[in-house]
Amino acid sequence: MESWYLLYCKRGQLSRAQKHLKWQAVNCFTPIITLEKIVRGKRIAVSEPLFPNYLFVLFDHTTTLSATRGVSHFVRFGALPATIPYRVIEELQIHVGETCVDPQTPQPGDTVLIVNGVFEGLCAIYTEPDGETRSMLLLNLLHKQVSQSLDNRQFQKV
Incomplete structure (x- = not known):
């Protein structure tokens, strides 16, 4: 039976891990948000992962992911990898692509x-x-x- 799990990826290698997992026919998901912030004095919108270095994957226990490039380890609670409920993933997928404002970016009235x-x-x-x-x-x-x-x-x- 397939379940959602959470992988921790090596720093800066989230897209690499996602690419290699897709080659293995593993369904991957990382929520991306558009964040409005001030960078080097310019107000810009930047797309970035909601959870940097974390990747949600859907697979069954027969799949091995330990040797996948860019992947560090499974997020675990005890000896077993933590499973993520389907409703949590569905809720995250609903809000993908929304624009947020960085808390350090001033808004009118601040x-x-x-x-x-x-x-x-x-x-x-x-x-x-x-x-x-x-x-x-x-x-x-x-x-x-x-x-x-x-x-x-x-x-x-x-």
Whole structure:
């Protein structure tokens, strides 16, 4: 009888392990999400595994996977590999491809701290992105709110 199991793959070799398992006719699944975050000052969307280095596989006990390239070991609880309920896999498959926002990426209304530049040390309110590399912030200067566009590398979410 086939069951879902969880494999731990060697660092950076998830796609290699998946490719080699598919050659062995093993059904593989790794949930991929699109994550919106700021990288090197640019706001971008990046696709990455929800569980880095982990791969769900569906097979029966007659299949051997220990020598597959990229695979490190089965996730175990005790002596036996842990089985994953079908409903968990179905729920993960429903949400594949959804876009999430990195918790460190500021959203409108978030408080940010300006870490360099003319306004260094001031707190501001993030209002909206201003292109790929800049954002609009609301600063409180001399008891007056001023909207200012700053480079994304000049502030961080508090």
